[in-house]
Amino acid sequence: MRAAVLNGFDERPVIGEIDLGDILPQEVRIRTAATGVCHSDRFGQTGGNPHLELPAVLGHEAAGEVLEVGSAVTSVRPGDHVVVAPAGSCGTCTWCSQGHPQHCANLMRVRAPGLGSRLVRDGDPVTQYVGIGSFAEEMLVQASSVAQVPKEMPLDRAALLGCAVITGLGAVRHSAAVRLGQSVAVIGCGGVGLSAIQGAVLSGASRVIAIDRMPEKLAMATSFGATDVVDASTTDPVQAVLDLTGGVDHVIEVVGMPSTIEQSFAMLGTRGTATVVGLGRPGDTAALPTTAFLGERRIQGSRLGGTQLRVDVPLYARMYLTGRLDLDPLLGRTIGLDAVGEALDELHHATAARTVVTF
Template sequence: MRAALLQEFGGRPAPADVELTSILPQEVRVRTAATGICHSDRFGQVGGNPTLEMPVVLGHEAAGEVVEVGSAVTTVRVGDHVVVAPAGSCGLCRWCSRGHAQHCQNLARTREAGAPSRLEADGRPVTQFVGIGAFAEEMLVRESSLVAVPPELPWETAALLGCAVITGLGAVRHTAGVGFGDTVAVIGCGGVGLSAVQGALLAGASRIIAIDTMASKLEVARQLGATDVVDASRDDAQAAVLDLTGGVDHAIEVVGRPATVQQAFGMLGVRGTATVVGLPHPGDEVVLPATALLQEKRLQGSRLGGTSLRVDVPLYAEMHLRGRLQLDPLLGGTIGLDGLADALEGIDSSTAARTVVTF
């Protein structure tokens, strides 16, 4: 099969022939239909995680059709349409038992030591990014990394449920716990940030302020429920939010830079909470005014939006099909595998919420 293979950090993933090894009892083989391009993929490409072994197939936000199941698989069958996400969990460990599957201690994204790799190229093991490796014509993943969705859900739309939607909407719903009447600022209006805007709307937020440097993304944010927008390429975002609200109840940061994390905290009102969704780089440090803590302001992180894969993805799929959750505005262009390298390099300047690789 063809896959986009990255040979070294900072390199360009290029189409290559890759082989799947034999399926194990707890695994599922999926024919990939669509895979969204996420900043996490770019993060892996440039060496954000130096322990990532090369060569690697990136990609983790995907949808496709089940073509083979292992003998121990019980939740899906051949022919099912599925969303594949980095939100798998064992369901039994300490954190899963507490309802925080995003911190599962037994992810088992890769096979046990001594077992053959799921992917090989020219006889060499190939790493699957976060145990998925979705920039490929097929995926071989653990059963816990996927969930069935209605077949009427378009492939490109379904793929977004694998990361962007569950992360952004989940951060508002599960991590921040935005309540009816709360005021919310969202910093960064890509696929994740726009999902957070919708999450705030669904939660009944009284004011939703979208912040970005691209006018096109701010316009989509308005369509999805933002009551106010701030163009951070022109205006001081923190000052603008304080001027509009006097300080918000929630600031959702989706960029992952120290400066925007500090801005998020600076936008808060008394007892406000800043929730960091963006992926920070190793060594990043954030400096906060200690006196602000006397106003009971809080800074917290969000991992995958606190998602419960088997509960949240089918719920969001059903909400979309019933017209209660808009996913189509999140979609930008679609490309083939040959266009992946350019799309990854241009992701920071992309005017689209999400570019999707289709197969």
């Protein structure tokens, strides 16, 4: 099958032929229909993930059709339409048992020693990025990474549920637990940030402030329900938020830079909470004023929005199909597999919410 293989960090993936290994009992083989191009993929491409071994197939936000299931798989069957996400879990460790599968102690993103690799090129193993590797015509993944969606759900929209939506909307629902009437600021209005804005609107936030450096993304944020926008390229975002609200109840930080994490904490009002969703680079540090904690301000992280994959993905799919969740504007443009390298290079200045590879 054709796949985009990353052979060296800071290089573009190369389109070539790779093979799938034999399916194991707890695995699912899927024909890829669509997969998003996410900043996390760029993070892996540039060496930001210290656990990524090369060569590797990037891509982790996907949807497709089940072709084959392992002998122990009962959750899906051939012909089902599914979303694939880096949310696999063992289901039995301490964190899974407490309802926090995003912190699973045994993610099973790679096979146990002696069981071979799921992806092979010329007899040598190829790594799947975060256990998925969706920049390929087919995927062979752990069954716990898969959630079924209705067949009437368009698969290019369904792919967005594999990361952007579950992370952004989930951060609002699960991690921040935004309540009716509270105020929310969102720093970064890409696919994840726009999903967080939708989540804030759905939660009944009284004020939703969108912050970005690109006017095009701020315009999209308004269409998703933001009540105010702040252009951080021309305005001090902290002062702007304080002028608008005196300090917000929640900030959802989606950029992952030390400066924006510091800004998120500075925007809070008394007893406010900053939820950091953005992926920072190893070694980055942020400085916080200690006296601010006297106001009972809090800062926390959010991993994959605290998502329960097989609960949340079907829910969001139904919400889309009934008109309560808008995914169409998130799909900025579609490309073919050959254009993945270019799309990764353009991520930092892309004005579209999400670029999606379709097969």
